[in-house]
Amino acid sequence: MARILVVDDDPRLVKVVSTLLRKHHHRVEAVPTGELARQALRRGNVDITLLDVNLPDVNGLSLILEMRQEGNDVPVILLTVRTEVHDQTLGLRLGGDDYITKPFNPEVLLARIEAVLRRTQGTAGVQRDDEADDHLLEIPPIVIDFAARQVFKNGEVVRLAPLEYSILEFLAANRGRAVSKEELMLDVWGTSRGVSRTLAEHISRLRRKLGDGLIVTQTGYGYLVPGAR
Template structure:
């Protein structure tokens, strides 16, 4: 089970979520504001954080951005009463791993947490067909599957856990178009309610690694072409 940080200034919600998580065997820590959350996350022992967007001292989205800029890749699930799709998209673009609107179904929250934890905890990535050993070169990229690291022109690129999970699945299926549903099931454990989340993660990967790496298969899914060194045109 995991050590979970619940960041929210509503003590009632913290109590309810904490009780729910403890029943599943998780250890729970809470923080009522962004500064205390930042301190807790900097310790390095938090495995996943549930982060309210409306904090009393800092906007939760700004905190996500700051943490990612510092190189902190702790999985973050954003919780908010905001239902505007632009807010959701922004949270994912800034580095959130998932986004859940309040009020939420407890079972859905648990399922999302378990899916993010499952993907971030995997330490033995699957080998890509056609890769040389545990490394795949698609100039200017070098993807090290064992180290779970990507280099662009020799410089390491920081990826959030769920960004890596999406990339890993596409890489291990290189040369085969995978459906969005298949990808969502593998990464998030469900194909329901995470389509926008998937699209935002692919968008972030394209910005970080190059627009031509991941090809969109219109009406179906995504593909990383099998031809060595070939970058395909992307669609949105």
């Protein structure tokens, strides 16, 4: 299991890629802009990044160069519609570890991710044998098993609907960071339109099942699962 940051402003692509990666037991954080990617990468806890070259606020190649100049060596796979050899070569020379052109076959993407992780796992912080419990997150009295997609409260299994679990997983993976409603809706539903009330209903059900203190409302912005004290 790896912790994967997906940086792309196409909600449909993000939804497909995130679903695919989670089915293979990876933990996924998705952001639509370069600025949010910077914040996520500076927080750490990322094993590999899938980075769109054409972001709305910054060129992905510039973001790679900035990362490497800051000493951030998290592996990066570029997602690009550019097929010119020059563009692909430039991305690799600036610090990219691999590239894949859009549209791509999901199985090819998985294979590329696995190949990059094999090459870099010595320095990228990917789960090792002595980190076998890395897939567990404990926020007493709640324990989340990301690999099994199960949630426990006081040692008892809590039955969550698939969308409820997806919301909790995204908030927990971003523990300690306030997540906007738009970002959360894009990750879970693949759109930020027309699902705000549905999101609020799912949050309410999660609180009834898990307790009021786990998910904190950030008024006028979104939600937060508090970090470790």
